Structures are given as structure tokens and as C-alpha cells.
Amino acid sequence: MNNDIKRTDPRRPFIVTAAGLKRITLGEIGNGAMLQFSHGAHKDAVRPRRTTQPATRALLVAAHTDRGSLDDHARQALAAAALLADGATEVVLIAFGEFKDDAAALGADRYIELPGFDRRNFAPDEEVRALTACVAHFAPVRIFMPDNATGDGDLGRRYAARADASIATQVVELDAGHVASYAQAGRAMASRDLPDVVLLAANAVDARLPFVGAGEAVSAQGIVPAAKASVFVDLGIEEMDxxxxxxxxxxxxxxxxxxxxxxxxxxxxxxxxxxxxxxxxxxxxxxxxxxxxxxxxxxxxxxxxxxxxxxxxxxxxxxxxxxxxxxxxxxxxxxxxxxxxxxxxxxxxxxxxxxxxxxxxxxxxxxxxxxxxxxxxxxxxxxxxxx
Known part of the structure; x- marks a missing residue:
């Protein structure tokens, strides 16, 4: 019996990396270039800009922050946009909440910070209104968001319903031409062309990028309208031991x-x-x-x-x-x-x-x-x- 045979992991079709689609196999360590990049000796190496060409179109990423930072799932959504963007495409991040991360290191070319929309506060109508305004300003080809239970997945679905936009949820497989999600309780895959809104499942993308973005901050003034009183009543968060x-x-x-x-x-x-x-x-x-x-x-x-x-x-x-x-x-x-x-x-x-x-x-x-x-x-x- 040959124990060196590598078997495809049935739980993950592939993961998107800077080197392309990485098929996951049992017993395989991973992409050597990416692993080398992750070692301590290479963390401080200067990474090149992804592109210096004038942008003619945009990909938009929207996500809530947690105490000023994007979590791993949100960073994966941002990396997905950066990996699929070509030289003439800029990646724009809309950060709902205070934002303290290095936007360039995460792959964003431009970003808007919306500190008034904290993840702990519930105002979905105003968040959709702000996202709609950003979409109208940047006119993105596509929107990427993490499909989670802490606000982003809900916001993506609400926006798609209001804008009558096509959407794919819990995406576990994507490239420049299609997206796919599990169907029939994981026994099959459902595939389609890239929609207007892509809600990514966790760990579908490797967030480690060999390049950086421009990281330019953009003022929300003149783009996002002043917030109104939400029609939803926020009962707050109940503190417990x-x-x-x-x-x-x-x-x-x-x-x-x-x-x-x-x-x-x-x-x-x-x-x-x-x-x-x-x-x-x-x-x-x-x-x-x-x-x-x-x-x-x-x-x-x-x-x-x-x-x-x-x-x-x-x-x-x-x-x-x-x-x-x-x-x-x-x-x-x-x-x-x-x-x-x-x-x-x-x-x-x-x-x-x-x-x-x-x-x-x-x-x-x-x-x-x-x-x-x-x-x-x-x-x-x-x-x-x-x-």
C-alpha cells in the first residue's frame, strides 16, 4: 500500500492564495512560497505595491471592525478582492466602526472609516443607507463581505435586497469567473457566475498577501450622508458574568x-x-x-x-x-x-x-x-x- 498518495480534503474544494487556487490535500504542507513569507525573518520584508496604474474601476469590501481592527474573516474578504483585482482595479474598504489597522498592509488601496457604526449598536437601516451611498460614489464592479453572524452577513443580504443586486452567500470557492457554495447539506456544490455581492465563508481565502495596497484614507464627508434616527429600537447588549x-x-x-x-x-x-x-x-x-x-x-x-x-x-x-x-x-x-x-x-x-x-x-x-x-x-x- 502506498502511503504517499495525497487525498483531496472533501471539506474544502480549494483556497485562494496569491499563487492561484490552492487545492487542499491531506498530508500536504502547503504552498512553499507563502509559508516562507510567513516566517519571522520575512515578516518585515518590503512588499511591493500591487499596482501603480491609474484605477479605472473598483472592487468594494465592506466589513465591521472589532475594537478598531478587522478580524480574520474580514481580512480574508479584503484579500479576496485584492487577489482578484487586476492592475487597473482599485480595492476600496468601507470600515464600519473605528479603524486602526494598516489598510495598505491588508491590501486596500483606499478606505473609508465610519466610526459611528459600531458593531455593538444595531442600526441596520442606517448601515444599508451608508453602504448604498458608498456604492453610488465608487461604482464598484463587485462587493465582497465576510458572511458572518456579527453584522456583515446581515448587511450584505439587506443591501442586495434593497438594491435588487445578485448575491452569493457562504461562498467557499471563487476565482475570476465563478463562485460556488455547498448545497444539499454539503453533499453537492452550487456554482454560478460572479454576482454583484459575494459573501465569503470563513477560510476560503488565504489573507497573507505578498503585496500591499496604496492605503489612502478617504473622508466620508460628502460621500456618506449624515445618520438619521434608526427606525429600529436598539435594546443594547445585556452584560453577564x-x-x-x-x-x-x-x-x-x-x-x-x-x-x-x-x-x-x-x-x-x-x-x-x-x-x-x-x-x-x-x-x-x-x-x-x-x-x-x-x-x-x-x-x-x-x-x-x-x-x-x-x-x-x-x-x-x-x-x-x-x-x-x-x-x-x-x-x-x-x-x-x-x-x-x-x-x-x-x-x-x-x-x-x-x-x-x-x-x-x-x-x-x-x-x-x-x-x-x-x-x-x-x-x-x-x-x-x-x-
């Missing part, structure tokens, strides 16, 4: 492994940070946490923006449970622990000292923001940091 949030829905998780001995201090840190609590299988088996806190292949799969792992070595089952987390921070005395390969940042330090230092620092920051001036003795965790 982070401990009550289901792990699958938590945006910030601190997780304990066998290396955490003081559970009370760990739980105090979670309360101070406002984070949900998770645990490794070993910690659950030892009776330190209930089974519903277990993260991994035999527990919960999480998608937190920030995941801090204290004293977790990183068995393959646990890594499977955190594969969709955006930023992973590992605190471990062993710099060669498996979780260090997955982590964006590894702190090589004593777990208990780090927990105490973080608790003190977070407490001091909260008090300072409230106007207090507490005196805090912070423990040293300067054992070294490995990226």
Missing part, C-alpha cells in the same frame, strides 16, 4: 492544565479579567474542574479571540479544541511543550507567579481607570519570553 457564558461562545478564555495548583487564584484571575474558564482533560480528570469546562477533541471546541493556557502541555486533542482561536498565549516552564508551536506567544515562567502578576496588574489597571491609586506589589515572572 463571563463564568456564565458557554465556552463555545466566549471571546476571552483562560484555561488551566495540570501545571495550575492554586485553583482559587486561577479563578480569581478569570474574574478579574472577565474571562471564561476552561480546562485540559487532565485537570478535569483530576477533579479540579467540572466536565463541562473541558476543552479538546473529547470536550468543547472554542473560537475565542484570546485564549490563555496556563500549565497546559498541549496534547493533540487539546490543540484540536483550540484550532479556531485567534490569539493563543501559553504560560509554561517548558519552552518546547507542544502548545508552544500553536501559541502566538509563549511565556516561559512559573504558572502561579504569572497568575499572581497578571491578577495584580489587572486589578491595578481597573482601579486606575476608576480613579483610585492603589499600591500593588507585583511578582516577577522574568524567566524569559519565547515568541
Amino acid at each position: 463571563a463564568a456564565q457564558v458557554a465556552l463555545e461562545e466566549a471571546d476571552f478564555i483562560v484555561s488551566a492544565g495540570n501545571g495550575v495548583s492554586d485553583i482559587a487564584a486561577f479563578e480569581a484571575l478569570a474574574g478579574t479579567l472577565g474571562a471564561a474558564i476552561g480546562a485540559s482533560r487532565v485537570a478535569v480528570d483530576d477533579g479540579k474542574f467540572t466536565r463541562d469546562k473541558q476543552i479538546g477533541a473529547t470536550g468543547k471546541t472554542v473560537e475565542a479571540s484570546v485564549y490563555i493556557a496556563f500549565g497546559i502541555s498541549g496534547a493533540v486533542q487539546h490543540l484540536q479544541g483550540i484550532k479556531d482561536c485567534r490569539h493563543v498565549i501559553a504560560v509554561n516552564l517548558d519552552a518546547s511543550a507542544p502548545i508552544a508551536k500553536r501559541a502566538n506567544l509563549t511565556i516561559v515562567a512559573d504558572t502561579q507567579e504569572t497568575i499572581k502578576a497578571l491578577t495584580d496588574a489587572a486589578t491595578a489597571a481597573r482601579a486606575a481607570r476608576a480613579g483610585g491609586t492603589p499600591v500593588v506589589q507585583t511578582a516577577s515572572v522574568a524567566e524569559g519570553v519565547a515568541a
Whole structure:
């Protein structure tokens, strides 16, 4: 039996990269050029401008920001437009909310920041009105948006309905000529020509670009009309204790492994940070946490923006449970622990000292923001940091 045969991954037809369509196969590492570009030694390399030609047409990307930044899904939508644009086409980003990212590095040639449209506020009619105004001004050939449940997917559908525009949703396959989505519960593919509005599924595009855009800021004044009172009543967001949030829905998780001995201090840190609590299988088996806190292949799969792992070595089952987390921070005395390969940042330090230092620092920051001036003795965790 030949074990070198590579099999097509049935869950993903292909992914769009700067090198073209990348067919995903089991056992294949990936595109060598893109992997080389992602290494630390190449991150600071000067990337060329995608195009310097005068623009004769535009592709528009619209997405909400989260605390001033685009999330991975939104960056993939922006990359899709940049990868499909030719030399005479500019990529225009409409950022709903405060925007602090480097637009050029993300592939945008021009961008408009709309800080009045925060993701936490519900005003869909005014967002459609603003998007319609931007479309009228830039006259884009096509609009790209992430198809998510946090505002962008809803906005894209509302715009298409109001503008009577063609639309494709949950797009998992696209190139310069067509788009495709899963059909019949994933057993088939539905394909069509490129529509007016493309709502991309997550991970259909590689957001790492070997080029940059012009990154020119454009004032919304004179393009986007002044906002009116929305016909929708925004009831706001109900705040709740982070401990009550289901792990699958938590945006910030601190997780304990066998290396955490003081559970009370760990739980105090979670309360101070406002984070949900998770645990490794070993910690659950030892009776330190209930089974519903277990993260991994035999527990919960999480998608937190920030995941801090204290004293977790990183068995393959646990890594499977955190594969969709955006930023992973590992605190471990062993710099060669498996979780260090997955982590964006590894702190090589004593777990208990780090927990105490973080608790003190977070407490001091909260008090300072409230106007207090507490005196805090912070423990040293300067054992070294490995990226």
C-alpha cells in the first residue's frame, strides 16, 4: 500500500492564495512560497505595491471592525478582492466602526472609516443607507463581505435586497469567473457566475498577501450622508458574568492544565479579567474542574479571540479544541511543550507567579481607570519570553 498518495480534503474544494487556487490535500504542507513569507525573518520584508496604474474601476469590501481592527474573516474578504483585482482595479474598504489597522498592509488601496457604526449598536437601516451611498460614489464592479453572524452577513443580504443586486452567500470557492457554495447539506456544490455581492465563508481565502495596497484614507464627508434616527429600537447588549457564558461562545478564555495548583487564584484571575474558564482533560480528570469546562477533541471546541493556557502541555486533542482561536498565549516552564508551536506567544515562567502578576496588574489597571491609586506589589515572572 502506498502511503504517499495525497487525498483531496472533501471539506474544502480549494483556497485562494496569491499563487492561484490552492487545492487542499491531506498530508500536504502547503504552498512553499507563502509559508516562507510567513516566517519571522520575512515578516518585515518590503512588499511591493500591487499596482501603480491609474484605477479605472473598483472592487468594494465592506466589513465591521472589532475594537478598531478587522478580524480574520474580514481580512480574508479584503484579500479576496485584492487577489482578484487586476492592475487597473482599485480595492476600496468601507470600515464600519473605528479603524486602526494598516489598510495598505491588508491590501486596500483606499478606505473609508465610519466610526459611528459600531458593531455593538444595531442600526441596520442606517448601515444599508451608508453602504448604498458608498456604492453610488465608487461604482464598484463587485462587493465582497465576510458572511458572518456579527453584522456583515446581515448587511450584505439587506443591501442586495434593497438594491435588487445578485448575491452569493457562504461562498467557499471563487476565482475570476465563478463562485460556488455547498448545497444539499454539503453533499453537492452550487456554482454560478460572479454576482454583484459575494459573501465569503470563513477560510476560503488565504489573507497573507505578498503585496500591499496604496492605503489612502478617504473622508466620508460628502460621500456618506449624515445618520438619521434608526427606525429600529436598539435594546443594547445585556452584560453577564463571563463564568456564565458557554465556552463555545466566549471571546476571552483562560484555561488551566495540570501545571495550575492554586485553583482559587486561577479563578480569581478569570474574574478579574472577565474571562471564561476552561480546562485540559487532565485537570478535569483530576477533579479540579467540572466536565463541562473541558476543552479538546473529547470536550468543547472554542473560537475565542484570546485564549490563555496556563500549565497546559498541549496534547493533540487539546490543540484540536483550540484550532479556531485567534490569539493563543501559553504560560509554561517548558519552552518546547507542544502548545508552544500553536501559541502566538509563549511565556516561559512559573504558572502561579504569572497568575499572581497578571491578577495584580489587572486589578491595578481597573482601579486606575476608576480613579483610585492603589499600591500593588507585583511578582516577577522574568524567566524569559519565547515568541
